[in-house]
Amino acid sequence: MDETTEPEHLNPLQRYGRDVKKVRLARNLTQKQLGRAAGYSESYVSRVEAGVLLPRPSDKFAEGLDLAFGTGGLFYDLLRRIDEGDHPSWFVPYLAMEQKASRILDFSTSLVKGLLQTEDYARAVYRNAYPHAEKEVIDAKTAARIHRRKVFDREKPPLFWGILHEACLRTEVGGPEVMAGQLEHLLAAAESPQIDLQILPFSAGAPTANGMMPFTLLTFDGSPTVLYAEGPQGGKLHDSAKTVTAHVDIYDRLRAHALCPVNSLALIKSHLKEYRNEP
Known part of the structure; x- marks a missing residue:
């Protein structure tokens, strides 16, 4: 499996991590570079992209992503939707x-x-x-x-x-x-x-x-x-x-x-x- 191939069935945190990874690769950034831009460590970015950071990525990290990627609040909103999606x-x-x-x-x-x-x-x-x-x-x-x-x-x-x-x-x-x-x-x-x-x-x-x-x-x-x-x-x-x-x-x-x-x-x-x- 290459770096961009993803399994078909993903939970919300894994989907979020997949999207972070896609945009990071599109911006030609390493995990270390993204972490530095967002104010977090390389290992933090790695766990987010793997969908294993519990309970979920922080709001501050999502804001850092939007700043680093220039996505205007997209990743912050996606994080909010994860919260809402796990409630009726x-x-x-x-x-x-x-x-x-x-x-x-x-x-x-x-x-x-x-x-x-x-x-x-x-x-x-x-x-x-x-x-x-x-x-x-x-x-x-x-x-x-x-x-x-x-x-x-x-x-x-x-x-x-x-x-x-x-x-x-x-x-x-x-x-x-x-x-x-x-x-x-x-x-x-x-x-x-x-x-x-x-x-x-x-x-x-x-x-x-x-x-x-x-x-x-x-x-x-x-x-x-x-x-x-x-x-x-x-x-x-x-x-x-x-x-x-x-x-x-x-x-x-x-x-x-x-x-x-x-x-x-x-x-x-x-x-x-x-x-x-x-x-």
Whole structure:
């Protein structure tokens, strides 16, 4: 196989790497020269072209490619499409809003919010949801979900307030070891000044009118709050003032019924001990 021959079946990262390689060769650049122009090492370029850089090439690298190639944002946009392509189409509009939100208020009912999932937990979720999918598909979806954490790396990251029903701690995803890692991650996340967590215990009953349907409220500087609500056919964004206000009230009621942050962390630690089989 010569340098320009590619296999027919490529995953999104491999296709991206193929395109980088094609343009690099067309510009008569070596990997070392491209790396220098983009501000990265030769080995970084090599891994990108091979499609093995996980979770995916950085935004800064894509911007460096466009500068080096003179492609006017093409490779940056292709990277965005990789992210979008590994999420269901109905979820893509939410992703765009999540990236701009100043506050994220979330109620999770049985699974930990995607933004707070560990890689092993996310992979187990996708493996259960797509039992017949190839490993590469599961890996790509997992990488896209973990990449969402980048929202907390912004210069002004959003404030995240999460209310997790105790079922999130009890629903065993991926086995005890994966769950232990996930609860450890929640405890570590709660140490961030940007993140507040509360647990709604089983003993609180069902204090809301919408039962146990998860939802997220996104607030923005200078723009109205929007609601993202999930249902059997997927999720949907709502900007109706009446609908949003009703869910703001529900969220306030959930906070009132949930354990305080200190007691919430204590409950997480208690469940963590169970998964570790500690006395």
